[in-house]
Amino acid sequence: MRIEKFNSYKEMSEFVGDLFASQLLLKPDSVLGLATGSTPIGAYEHLVKLYNEGKVDFSKCTTFNLDEYYPIKQDNPQSYYYFMNEHLFSKVNVNKANLHIPNGSAPDAEAECKAYDELIDKMGGIDLQLLGIGENGHIGFNEPASSLDPGTHLTGLTESTIAANARFFDSADDVPRHALTMGVGSILKAKRIVIAINGEKKLDAFNKLIEGKVDTMSPATVLNLHSNVIVAFSN
Ligand code: PGA
DSSP states (O other): OEEEEESSHHHHHHHHHHHHHHHHHHOTTOEEEEOOSSTTHHHHHHHHHHHHTTOOOOTTOEEEESEEEESOOTTSTTSHHHHHHHHTGGGSOOOGGGEEOOOTTOSOHHHHHHHHHHHHHHTTOOSEEEEOOOTTOOBTTBOSOSSOOSSOEEEEOOHHHHHHHGGGSSSGGGSOSEEEEOOHHHHHTSSEEEEEEESGGGHHHHHHHHHOOOOTTSGGGGGGGOSSEEEEEEO
């Protein structure tokens, strides 16, 4: 685990954005694992800037997002589909046919999850996966629990995650209670992982992660089982 500490959110975001830009430079048809939440926004802004300067080309890449609320419609401004369009996809030259986000309105959640994992495998796996982290240590919507699911699955949100995400909705009552999320096994299959952590509120989750122990009650600690992880932290 490589730990990179930054003095500002901006520096951290530029570092994370540059990792993705260099990944695309080295392998234009990379498979990228993407994340939502407030933390990755700066990295996406940096990538858009690099794209506008002609320094990065997204035309050949494939992307898979970590998660999506369930149920939710794609045109709901709180959907992660909407988020990705707003912050990245509509601003760079991605090929829309190559963008994948779990479908929050799939009638059969289980079939959707199975197909999602199969497609990631078919594309050769994820080359570089971006993660955020919850205050409770969650990655994607893999919430603290006595055991963790390996593959993409339908899951319930914990009260603390509903409370944390209520800031994006009119009220906590409007936050969907379920989500489709890549499992920790799907995440650990990525060839390289960068986890972006910002702010004092995440300090506890960060400290548990870098302690080196695996604890399902702080799901990000499973990253200690992976041999190519970068932890990018700013406070
Ligand atoms: P945040 O969310 O970046 O909005 O803090 C991260 C997460 O919950 O995974």
